[in-house]
Amino acid sequence: MMVCKRACVVVLGDVGRSPRMQYHALSLAKEGYNVDIIGYSGSAPHSDLLFSSKISFHYMNPSPSFISILPQFILYFLKVMWQSWFLIWTLFWIPKPNFYLVQNPPSIPTLPICWFVARIHRAQLAIDWHNYGYTIMGLTLGPNHVLTRVSHFIEAFFGRFAGINFCVTKAMSQDLHQNWGVCATTLYDRPAEIFRPISLFEKHELFLKLGKDYHEFSSSRPDDTLLTERFADGQVRLREDRPGLLVSSTSWTEDEDFSVLLDALDEYELNRSVNSSDYPPLMCVITGKGPLKNYYTNLIQTKHWQHVEICTPWLDPEDYPKLIASADLGVSLHTSSSGLDLPMKIVDMFGCGLPVCAIGYNCLKELITDGQNGMIFKTAGDLADKLLAWFHGFPRDNEENRQFYRRQLKVYQSLRWHKEWCKVALPLLSHNN
Ligand SMILES: *[C@@H]1O[C@H](CO)[C@@H](O)[C@H](O)[C@H]1NC(C)=O
Ligand SMILES: *[C@@H]1O[C@H](CO)[C@@H](O)[C@H](O)[C@H]1NC(C)=O
Numbered sequence: 001m002m003v004c005k006r007a008c009v010v011v012l013g014d015v016g017r018s019p020r021m022q023y024h025a026l027s028l029a030k031e032g033y034n035v036d037i038i039g040y041s042g043s044a045p046h047s048d049l050l051f052s053s054k055i056s057f058h059y060m061n062p063s064p065s066f067i068s069i070l071p072q073f074i075l076y077f078l079k080v081m082w083q084s085w086f087l088i089w090t091l092f093w094i095p096k097p098n099f100y101l102v103q104n105p106p107s108i109p110t111l112p113i114c115w116f117v118a119r120i121h122r123a124q125l126a127i128d129w130h131n132y133g134y135t136i137m138g139l140t141l142g143p144n145h146v147l148t149r150v151s152h153f154i155e156a157f158f159g160r161f162a163g164i165n166f167c168v169t170k171a172m173s174q175d176l177h178q179n180w181g182v183c184a185t186t187l188y189d190r191p192a193e194i195f196r197p198i199s200l201f202e203k204h205e206l207f208l209k210l211g212k213d214y215h216e217f218s219s220s221r222p223d224d225t226l227l228t229e230r231f232a233d234g235q236v237r238l239r240e241d242r243p244g245l246l247v248s249s250t251s252w253t254e255d256e257d258f259s260v261l262l263d264a265l266d267e268y269e270l271n272r273s274v275n276s277s278d279y280p281p282l283m284c285v286i287t288g289k290g291p292l293k294n295y296y297t298n299l300i301q302t303k304h305w306q307h308v309e310i311c312t313p314w315l316d317p318e319d320y321p322k323l324i325a326s327a328d329l330g331v332s333l334h335t336s337s338s339g340l341d342l343p344m345k346i347v348d349m350f351g352c353g354l355p356v357c358a359i360g361y362n363c364l365k366e367l368i369t370d371g372q373n374g375m376i377f378k379t380a381g382d383l384a385d386k387l388l389a390w391f392h393g394f395p396r397d398n399e400e401n402r403q404f405y406r407r408q409l410k411v412y413q414s415l416r417w418h419k420e421w422c423k424v425a426l427p428l429l430s431h432n433n
Pocket of ligand 1: 272
């Protein structure tokens with residue numbers, strides 16, 4: 001008789017914006033598990049999840065915005081109580097799973113509550129460590145704030161109780177082991193299938209579509225776009241006079257300092273205005289939404305550049321991979337709060353075969369080999385130099401250099417999430433079940 005295998009995936013955040021937990025859920029479903037996902041609604045999850053008959057979503061009620069005259073500590077306490085109640089209620093409502101797979105962070109109240117429910121249900125608890133919750137809290141509250149310290153304590157205490165641990169880098173695995181004695185298996189993020197190179201025709205269609213909402217991408221001829229042109233015979237080609245297309249995505253939070261990119265573009269603008277035949281104009285597309293977006297769009301509006309344009313469009317989820325696949329260079333300004341996790345957006349860019357210029361921190365070399373598949377920079381001036389070098393002679397001259405980077409990414413592109421997951425995660429998760 002077939003035994004019904006069940007898994008419960010818990011992420012105390014917007015499920016649609018938690019790609020890695022979505023990939024876990026998809027892989028579990030592919031391997032025959034019925035999956036319950038608990039989290040918050042918000043952005044639409046990947047359509048493969050929505051259409052899967054094996055995956056059910058259980059959305060929790062977000063905590064109300066309690067009266068903000070209360071002290072911060074009490075506000076936080078009320079929020080945690082609210083979340084705890086809904087989490088416990090949902091965890092007991094759904095059928096008992098073989099194991100709980102929990103994203104950390106956030107750690108509170110997820111870790112204590114999932115540990116508690118797993119004990120009662122005699123189910124396994126697996127934690128997927130993406131980062132440390134307390135270091136993220138430390139960014140806003142300061143590392144010595146009492147909430148940061150309480151959070152650190154709870155994370156370290158309950159983090160030790162999970163039977164299975166995954167994490168995102170070797171550096172994090174070492175750190176977990178050294179500090180908390182947790183043995184975690186490194187499961188690298190891999191690009192989903194949708195992040196792949198696309199044809200010229202698909203690029204053309206994308207820019208036609210974007211041009212409807214963002215005039216920057218359109219051209220005076222209705223059949224053409226800023227970057228592509230269609231000839232009478234129906235053939236699509238890249239325009240010789242196209243700008244360099246730079247892309248970056250961000251959640252506009254404190255751990256990404258976009259002024260670094262703006263300063264670098266300032267410098268690019270200056271150099272291009274003097275030596276205009278050496279460099280193309282730049283179109284810089286920044287996607288994503290988040291708390292600091294308004295602050296930066298106001299800052300961008302104060303720039304009156306002639307040679308650089310910035311567009312911050314809202315993209316349909318299926319257009320984002322296409323945009324990356326159409327770009328000439330990706331930029332990552334992600335600095336990790338713990339220095340132990342890797343930016344998912346670089347993984348996605350690599351999946352599309354797009355070389356990336358990324359701000360450096362200690363474990364980034366687990367993903368980027370400087371001068372091979374990407375470039376690592378430290379300061380805005382550094383980034384400006386790399387942009388100038390990359391786009392020198394674009395699109396005609398120096399193409400060999402740009403192709404060299406793209407060739408280095410071929411191997412990476414062939415390693416996909418599900419295969420890696422089956423090799424690394426499945427044996428641990430299916431053991432004892
Ligand atoms: C312009 O190009 C010349 C020759 O390549 C170089 O020496 C000079 O520094 C450049 N100036 C700027 C502002 O880019
Ligand atoms: C860019 O311009 C600065 C002066 O404004 C110059 O020192 C530098 O060499 C230029 N960079 C390149 C790559 O031409």
